[in-house]
Amino acid sequence: MINDVLVKPLDGITPDSDTPAEIRARPGGAAANQAAWMAHLGAGVTFAGRVGAGDEAYHRHELTRVGVRAHLAVDPAADTGSIVIMVAPDGERTMFTDRAANHNLRKDDLPVRLLDDADVLHLTGYTFCEPPLLEVALWLLAQARSRDLAVTIDPGSAAFLARMEPGAFLHWTDGAAVCFPNRDEAAVLVGQADPATMATRLTRHYRVVALKLGAAGAMVAVPGQAPVRVAAHPAQARDTTGAGDAFCGAFMSRWLAGAPDPQITDLIAAAEFAAGIAASVVTRFGARPTTPG
Numbered sequence: 001m002i003n004d005v006l007v008k009p010l011d012g013i014t015p016d017s018d019t020p021a022e023i024r025a026r027p028g029g030a031a032a033n034q035a036a037w038m039a040h041l042g043a044g045v046t047f048a049g050r051v052g053a054g055d056e057a058y059h060r061h062e063l064t065r066v067g068v069r070a071h072l073a074v075d076p077a078a079d080t081g082s083i084v085i086m087v088a089p090d091g092e093r094t095m096f097t098d099r100a101a102n103h104n105l106r107k108d109d110l111p112v113r114l115l116d117d118a119d120v121l122h123l124t125g126y127t128f129c130e131p132p133l134l135e136v137a138l139w140l141l142a143q144a145r146s147r148d149l150a151v152t153i154d155p156g157s158a159a160f161l162a163r164m165e166p167g168a169f170l171h172w173t174d175g176a177a178v179c180f181p182n183r184d185e186a187a188v189l190v191g192q193a194d195p196a197t198m199a200t201r202l203t204r205h206y207r208v209v210a211l212k213l214g215a216a217g218a219m220v221a222v223p224g225q226a227p228v229r230v231a232a233h234p235a236q237a238r239d240t241t242g243a244g245d246a247f248c249g250a251f252m253s254r255w256l257a258g259a260p261d262p263q264i265t266d267l268i269a270a271a272e273f274a275a276g277i278a279a280s281v282v283t284r285f286g287a288r289p290t291t292p293g
Contacts, residue, residue, distance in 0.1 A: 250278070
């Protein structure tokens with residue numbers, strides 16, 4: 001779990017003095033944001049994570065109010081993870097991250113029957129970024145594969161991916177049903193190139209690639225076919241925090257509700273729907289749905 005602290009200066013920053021700003025606290029975390037959007041849009045979702053003791057009730061409420069079944073392990077010592085997000089005038093952001101209690105997630109924190117009724121295991125790249133968490137991610141992947149569950153992946157952070165051994169993330173997640181990288185993450189994974197080339201390269205590892213391109217929309221690719229560009233929906237960006245998470249959650253909600261073997265037209269329709277949801281998020285502060293599902 002993550003506590004987001006969003007900071008948007010109302011004018012230019014004044015060094016060594018006061019800068020008037022909008023400052024808002026919001027629930028955050030990529031996986032939790034994605035779970036919230038999936039549930040809000042009709043999917044049955046269970047989320048498991050770790051939280052500081054003082055925030056357990058708050059984060060449980062924020063997840064359950066949109067329909068997520070929340071399993072939150074309470075850390076007796078560490079605080080909930082926090083991110084201070086500096087939002088630029090155009091809505092783009094710079095993040096200062098303290099993952100805190102998230103570092104301490106262990107297999108014992110996960111319900112024994114977590115995957116018993118699941119159709120899909122969804123993971124973000126943050127779970128792969130360091131040895132203790134990596135053990136949990138690899139164990140979950142092994143459990144999913146032994147049950148023949150689909151796996152979906154959001155790589156999560158270009159900066160964290162760049163610190164991994166080259167090729168490691170692709171090796172761990174090879175064969176996933178859907179991967180949701182953004183442009184920077186794709187460049188780390190398969191080399192800098194134009195979006196169509198990066199999406200095509202990623203289809204060597206994933207059955208569907210939904211490459212998030214921000215204001216340029218998205219690129220949907222499957223093995224053996226030319227990638228298809230999906231346009232972004234016009235929006236006046238106030239804060240882009242969580243737009244990619246909303247895209248992922250919205251796409252997943254349509255993908256899960258569709259046919260067992262979706263065609264490219266179904267995937268494009270899911271991406272178009274997701275682009276609309278993402279566009280609604282950038283017009284306001286915060287990454288989550290504003291009303292219950």
